[in-house]
Amino acid sequence: MFIFHKETTLDDLGNGVTRRILAHDGNMMAVEVNFEQGAIGPMHNHPHEQLTYVLSGEFEFTIGEEKHVVRAGDTLYKQPNIMHGCVCLKPGTLLDTFTPIREDFLHG
Template identity: 60%
Template structure:
């Protein structure tokens, strides 16, 4: 299997997930995935869990995140870690963009 090393922006597609949420899968392989997520103000990412480890880095905007039993108000430069199977969700307080990193990759995003 050949490993792809370069993922030009013009070759990636922004998927309108609906409800004010758009997603663009960036670089990825079997073990790791980067995903750019765009939120409109007021967009809610419902609480959910998955078997992947996840790090979220806030590129812009302001968000309220619930991770397990904790609530955080985050903005540009902040980051969050979500362990496998922990319930989490977010509400966008000011339009912005997140960078989500998953390990292993999210097959359901490809």
């Protein structure tokens, strides 16, 4: 399967955050999330496993009880149902991978 950037849609989530679903099948989904400085990814949890790769920028992430500043090249793993969220310290982009796919992103 090939997915071309020009064929994807950028969704404005408000408050300085945009999301682009890059690819998905029945088991896995890749999503680009862009943050303006100061934008917040509110604390939340979900039943999906999630890997986040920091493409650019700087973020303060909280996963469970841990809090760290991450930058381009850093990777985070979030196990199912763990509370997590972030604050964008410098404008940046994250690449999120979920399994199983986030049906709520497709139909929300």
